[in-house]
Amino acid sequence: MRDPQGRETVLRPTSARVLKKLFEAVDQTVTKEDLLAAGWPELTVTDNSLQQCIHEIRVGLGDDGARIVRTVPRRGYRLIPPVERVQLPPPRGDRRVALSLSAVFVIVLILGVLAVSKVILSAGSATPQDRSVSVLPFDNLGGDQRWSLIAEGLTQDTVADLAKSDFIRVSAGVPDASEPRRDFELQGSLQYDGNIVRVRSWLTRTENEEIVWSHRWSGPAENIFALQDAVVDGVSAALTSPWSGAIAADDLRLARARDTDNFEAYELYLLGAYHKHRFTPDDYRIAEGYLRRATALDPSYAKAFSTLAVVYALMGSTLSDPEALSQVQEKRVVAIEQAARLAPDDPQTLVQMNWLYGYRGDFEAADNVLRRAVDLAPNNADVLAEAGWIGNWRSVVGPDSVAWVERAKELNTTWPDWYAVGAGLSRFNMGDYAAAVEALTEAPDFIERYLYTASAQALLGDMEAAQRASDRLLEIAPHFRLETYLMARVIVQDEVRGPLVEGARLAGVPF
Template identity: 25%
Template structure:
């Protein structure tokens, strides 16, 4: 019988029991982390590439590198390998298990002598008791096997952000129309793999369920996924209706649903938009669902990724407000894992947004903090789309708006379903005073993500675009909508105050100014403090002076 146990440093990896022990105590590892450790140990001393690990540990499942990174971090923590002497990272290639590995078998288990007992007495004690103990061990082992087989089942939870996109049903009578549902299923599966930390069952595996009845709870248990996305396509004479719903596989409850129609004549041109709209909504809903799962757990018992997801989920709930009490969750996450990219980016976004929205108590300090955080995140994962959007806002704050456009375009290229990329690009073209470009990105973003938590920022940017063009009445329409959607965001109320004054609605302008000044998040209280000019092109400077004149007319103090 081949050995099923390995001594690795001070730890014992028992494959047959599926456990890791260190200094006599069990060490908790998730199933995928345990499988990864086993694979590295059995291939110790050589480079194991990332692709090899992904194919061996997650066969038939599409996951991001972040899933691998999290498992590596968990294994290092279990082995107390904080200095990475046992598991070495080979930059951009993979990992090498460089720690000591000793193969153990059932005939020779080395045990250290008990403290204070001479070695010869220890040996005599072993000789006298070894046969009775072996007999007792055999009885207990057999009893354990019987008990575990009859009564015990593993209760491991599925990985975070794990899901399957089930084949979209064709509700039309014509089977030849299956192709649209198949395209949506396949492309949506690919799009959702862009969500950081996601584990997505491959579309080829999902298609084996096509046309078969599915028990959602059983499916979640069998595949080890937390969520399932169901959908349907119904073609009528002039349009196609798309329905989708996200289901929790443990409770079978619907967490989110959406339906929308597209014209049949434009179907080929809008297929990408259909997938992008669904993926954009699901990115938000899945993170919020994971954050809700963690709410019932005391903060002290949450790991870094749980804390970071709660932090990100709270930012969605606040609709983009720049002052919320939940960013301490990201700070706690980084206290546990300084390399947690999600937490790094959420904090960098918070500090850079305060500057961009002209509500920072110390812009230079906030920009420096944001720049350091986003650079750390990009060093860890240069392919994380959201990091490039945050980098764009940092570049904007340091008067490099053209470079910010490049960074935001990189963000969009990495994840076309990320609504934040469209907002960031519209913002940069605002500072470049190119309103037609602003409207292009704003309208595209709203169309693809109509229920986005930061829709009010799209509406604000649309109002800014018309104000740049000096179409003040049209600007007022969109700024009123923005203020109705998010009355707690200071920048929106400041913009509305100025345009109300510029259009001669003085009483409402003064009332809106009073609401602005009363907001807890308001930091900029004088006209002179509105001095944020990332790009000094003549058209933006002209806009900036008009905006400030509106604030003065409404009664904002000059100094």
Template identity: 25%
Template sequence: MDYPRSIRFGDFVLNRTRGCLQDSSGTERFLRPKSYRVLEVLAERRGQLVSKDDLVQATWPDVFVSDDSLAQCVSDIRRVLGPEGMGLLRTVPRRGYMLVGPGSEAEEPVEPGWKRWMAWTSGLTAALIVAMATLWLAQPRDSVVELSAADGAVVQANELITARDWRRRGDNEEARGLLEAVVADNPRHAGAWASLGLTYWLEVQHLAWGGGRREMARALEMVERAVALGGGARSHRLLAEMRLLSPFPEMRSPVDALANARAAVTIDPEDPDNLAVLAQALALTGRSHEAVLTIQQALRLDPTPQDWHHQVAGLSYLLAGEPARAAEELGPLYGAGTFANARWWPGWLFAASLAHAGRLDEAARVVTAALGHRPEQTVTGVAQSFDGLADESGLAIVLEGLRLAGMPG
């Protein structure tokens, strides 16, 4: 038959006759209608990569939605699959998703709990049907139609700010205008709040834009709201990044950042960016060996990693006592402009890594170049600029490397 009424994968059965997911005992695991549809498409093509575009087209035909809507459905699916189904749904970075595991199709649905279902009273059955109809009407149709224009505006805004380019402040302001309009009309749009917070975070990150404590506080407030509204991995990752790297000590919280980073990885464990932020949080809170394992996993998942992934790898290797590997990660990123921009800290890490690896002459040249650009002219000054490194033993490793490279105390 072309349309199997049940699809098995792993220890689960997608019962299409009753529109539900059942585990090995026959117990139903609740999924919202759109999340069920995403799982159905993946089950039909299990063992194959299904692109994000294909999933969106099959789940929201003729409606424009953002990747956040799909990511939330994937998060729902992972939640109901639970620990026993953790490895069944895989993320293929920047491409899509794949449902794995042996599967089969059946003409008749497998329903171990069917007799119990038939034994229920007709009154209770009627009440359940009314409740399910109410949930159906309340969730997919109105919300998707209502949010489609909003999601389109969020996608447009994200395209403007995705490069995080300090030369494109006008794009940031345009994105902010789009996002403010979305949250004004729909104050529960988690994706819009997260992106709006990012526009303020960029004000702080790009020194030329002049963002200060007020912008930092607004960024945190908005992304925290996104998380509270059920924002996905991106919201948790962004909040972890801000809590790690805020230039204002009273707004940093490495422990909270670590919790947010772990949440992002729990939601989407195969996204390299989630893993890289988690590795950075681990390294900065004294868990360098775990950080190494985590960043190695991120680098394996992404064949063309971003520069900041290599920076996190260098930090992790240095603090874990592998300075030669740290220098390998940081060396290709070092250049004439290293100490002339806001990403100066990998330069200090590179100098420290070279020194600990016994390459003292090269380390001394890096330090000499730094002294011509940076306000920190002593090891003590560098220590103050690394106040985001919560692990005292890790900071000591960096500072000792700079002393070995000949930097004055």
């Protein structure tokens, strides 16, 4: 669909829902509260999110002067067609209808926008990079009708939970012949055996019928609802984690086997995420290249921008020159702002906003967006682990961040080693230095592992272990300086900065 200037009009799901609400009450004021409820039926968001939707709608309608979607101060918004009127043939009866030709155009345009957005509305926030999944009914292997009902409920809950993701498109059942084949099929089975319920689920790539992920759960029959929750959460985490989930991992495996000159934006994004997690300066540069190419192919790819921001964060942590750090931070700010403009409610973007708010000195806002990210993505293991990591630069998040990382590890049973960084930093900031050291033993061979280990061991009084960690830190990053690291991470609050600096100095880390 194109607007009067010929521009393509495709709305995000939230904006399409807000437009639909306005269209249902043409020429009437719709309150902010009603529009917020229509756009975000299960969430609590600020007026700023609504304002961004209204802006997107106006752009889509070519409404540069806000003449069609009008602001009603302190109340809401009103959809008003233009007032130039012509007489149309009367309908049955004596009534005559006066309608604006431009109003007809606006209504047709709105209907077209809503039609274009129908797929998006039914599937979260579908994009060309999404992977589609059919969820087939879970089989009851025991034959007892009671357990058939449990299996049916498990299927429905799984579909509902997966549908919340903006990473995959979900449908229930096998598509009929007229529908496109889905990329993956999720299947499952339930069996009752001697008061123990066993559930298995597996994901198959439909192209070659290869099983790319499977998992088993079991528990006593009297705890069936807790078991159901565990299954739904586990499936959701395995499929929807965009960096380390089963679908992302399988797509990466296929992407790496192809000609790099022909990669699509999604494949470039996956390769960028892969090199990001290798935690070396060379890999950061490779990741930056892949992600910049991804964003060039698709300038609306929010996740590529937010992942690029993470790459710049990792680059900055290895620098010792404040001027070079400033240049990298400027790139990071631009990447975060672009991600936030494209997807202001994306949890991965919100985690990056935590750093940006801290960088600008607004630590209350930093904490708020971090917690909002976790609230929006309780089953996204990557988001939970990243929140535990990044959040502990800004403040002592406390037991909450420990719980986030532990839940991430429970959800993603093959969790990558970078999850352990957040686990270590959470415990360090709580003053549990022994637990921090233990957690960091599973972290990648990366500067933060050895910086926090050195500081923790020094604060515990084990100077020999502290020195070993400090030596390894300088082997990895010979020009490392604590002062530049603190600037890069925006670690300025005394309760976070003080113990880290004290322990690092005792361990001989260059300041």
